Amino acid sequence: MAEKSVVTTVDLLRHGEPVGGKRYRGQIDDPLSELGWRQMREAVADHCPWDRIVTSSLCRCHDFARELAERHSLPLRTEPRLMEIGFGEWEGRSAEELMAEDQQRLFRFWSDPLNNTPPGAETLHEFEQRVTGAWEDLLQQHAGEHLLVVGHAGMIRMILRHVLDMPLSSMFRLRVDLAGITRIEIESHQGQQLPRLIFHGGQLK
Template structure:
């Protein structure tokens, strides 16, 4: 059986909490961020499911969109942002002032140098893969996924074979879409990057 599924990955809007390692730390959107998302989803190109990270900067928008378009909402814990461990919620400057060598090593090679008590890249990738598999096994064919910059980069990197050291080269702006298409049969999956970092899902 052949099936084609498209993920319209939407990064949440600008959060109220900025300038910090914003991973598992919960933050609502700023007023600007809420407006950004409303503009991005002003029209429905054919979504039959909304999927969201449980964090409020994604979930608040997802609930509104689900109600607006009358389509189901699914919340997946696996779509949460990367867990920065002891640094999560702390200002970039404060972490660098106290742990400059650790911060430098993390940004130079995140795979080998996770933050103290933070998630490893392998753990992060594994749970994002679980989310992808769950969605590909559903009946819906055009899925709006509201999630985080790290999750979107991980999905794109996996599709294109980009190593973690180069993930920062994948631009993912607030309230922008990255679209992935998966053509699947009983034995194979043919993935394709349809668009990257666009303001419109059309």
């Protein structure tokens, strides 16, 4: 008898607006603003198709994930490897501030992030290793489930890049909105994985 394939569904939810506005926040642990809480609550509304919730350890993700898990009595797992990329000396600073200091340095990072890592920052290769490692572990440990993963723009870009087999240098071309939702399905059969992007920046139905 042929072995059946197993389908795992993962919804990726970016956090809402944090306190402090738009900046290279990285691993600074700013909480959600009042608007950020509202954005995330509106994004999921009363939907609950998930078997469990997995979240970054940073509070702009974890605090909402905990509230949602408690509301629906879902298992909650905290995964530090899903934390945002570390921006080193750029953390806490806006693009406008960095451009005023050295416009070309920021443009070099945008155009070639592999070879223009910010001072003291995590490299894209390091970020790739930890995020994709966490991703593959989740797929193995929770095969056949429907997961909600609450995380960051960089984390979601990295997972999408991995799933779509994009060049690492192109990941920042992907736009990920605050409280935006991305759905990926992974069909596994006899050790092979077939991932599919179902929607990006869409809505739950």
